[in-house]
Amino acid sequence: MIGSHGLRDELTAGGLLKDYLHVLRDMQMQLTAALEFLKPHIDLLESLVEGPMKAENCTMGTGPSHMEKTPKSKNTPCPYSSQSQEPVSRGATACPAIAGDHQHTFSQHPSESNSVKVHIHVYGETLGAHKAVLARLPIQESSREDCRLILVFCPVVSRVGTDIEVALKDVPANKGVILIVMHHTFDQNYTTNPRIPQSSATIVQSVNILFHESRGGVFQCGANEQAITQLKTALSQYI
Known part of the structure; x- marks a missing residue:
């Protein structure tokens, strides 16, 4: 070893x-x-x-001035509830969460002297999309008796002609009517020219609005902008 x-x-x-x-x-x-x-x-x-x-x-201190809490802001109540089909006065604060068109709010409404008294008739479920349209129009909500025009919102559910006919059924003949056909679609390039059925209602203007809740409500597209312009033009005749 x-x-x-x-x-x-x-x-x-x-x-x-x-x-x-x-x-x-x-x-x-x-x-x-x-x-x-x-x-x-x-x-x-x-x-x-x-x-x-x-x-x-x-920088931190222990005195009262350093212990003050910022007061919580009070949220302005939304002028529409999720269950309501009828809008409130046009002077209400905007509710962007359901307005659909985020570029426009209720604060842009003109004064009462530059607006038209209208009665709002919503036939069917628009998922709040009709409120985005109302927010951009120079209008004041009024009763059916006191209004100058009736705005009829008609969402298409079954057939366009049939839905419009039913929506206009209870509209009085002595009042001018602006018909707003609401098309629930994914396609913002959707084109349509529905036939307006014969009715006792006096239709002064009809437009088509495209909307879908998954796309923010009312589409920001050329077709909808053209419809809003047509609505404003028709309303201007009654100011």
Whole structure:
């Protein structure tokens, strides 16, 4: 057997210990270089993190002036409820969540002297889209007896002609009617020219509006803009 001294002599003579020593020294140099590289980066990050915290601690106080809470703003009630089919007065605050057309709000309504008294008749479910149309028109809501025009919103459910005929059934003949046919569609380029059935109602203007709740309500498209322009032109004859 080889004793401990003999083993050491064998390793030393073969150069194994010397090679291992070189490996350890190389590792030591690499670790030292890595530490020297990391130290300034660590110092910089610590200064960036601790600086704002110290500044915040310095500015915070314990007096009453620092403990005041900002009063919570009171949200203006939405002029329409999700269950209501009838809009409120035209001077109401806008409700963008259901308005559909985000570019226009109720705050843009003209004064009463530049608006037309209308009665709103919504036949069927528009999913709130008719409110976006109303928000852009110079109108005041009025009773059927006191109004100058009746705005009839007719969403298409089965057949256009049949739905329009039913929507106009209860409209009095002694009032002018603006018929707004609401088309529930995904396609903002949808085109239609529905036939208006014979009715005792006096229709002074009819337009088509495209809408879908998944697209924000009333589409912001050329067809709808043209319809809004036609509605404003028709209403201007009664101001």
